[in-house]
């Protein structure tokens with residue numbers, strides 16, 4: 633029996649999309665609190681959206697270069713259980729904000745071509761040393777606008793020893809989901825544009841097909 637790859641569906645803005653994601657088996661949902669994103673959701677709408685969330689689904693609040701006060705204001709209105717820092721925040725800034733709002737956090741890494749496996753291992757070590765609230769790295773492609781770009785990066789950059797601790801993100805889709813899981817065997821996968829009809833509007837069939845493709849990979853023994 634292979635491990636069950638966790639699944640995060642990011643950039644949700646509508647209740648019908650959240651219902652579909654949860655029913656299809658998503659383990660986490662991502663709410664983008666970055667005003668410049670086409671998937672941006674404000675705190676009142678986010679709070680309303682997740683009132684229907686059942687237990688055992690992680691709510692991830694996504695921030696880009698937000699201040700501690702901005703994060704605190706959101707967390708006071710929206711019961712997010714995990715923070716995702718997706719901007720240029722330092723380890724110390726992530727640690728301080730996470731500590732201030734008493735939430736664990738993921739650090740998104742924008743995987744430019746110069747990033748090496750060694751760099752990733754050092755990065756993880758640096759964040760673990762900075763905070764006991766550090767929950768892991770989310771590896772995303774390097775795109776303009778910080779994220780949600782629908783672009784894949786070179787998965788071979790991910791050290792085998794690190795793979796079981798990372799969230800693989802960036803340009804995942806129904807078409808490449810099985811291949812991504814079989815090649816990387818990540819702890820989790822994260823997707824946004826690959827399951828959309830348009831930015832911020834998810835596609836029910838793509839969500840269901842993506843989750844099915846990940847589940848199919850989980851049944852295939854291998855590396």
Ligand SMILES: O=C(O)c1ccccc1NCC(=O)[C@H](O)[C@H](O)COP(=O)(O)O
Pocket residue numbers: 642643662664666669670671672694696718772777778779780781782783801802803804822823824825826
């Ligand atoms: O989703 C966005 O619009 C976004 C904007 C700015 C920073 C981060 C953003 N999304 C973060 C995510 O975790 C996305 O799921 C991740 O970048 C992957 O997106 P995609 O390549 O579209 O699957």
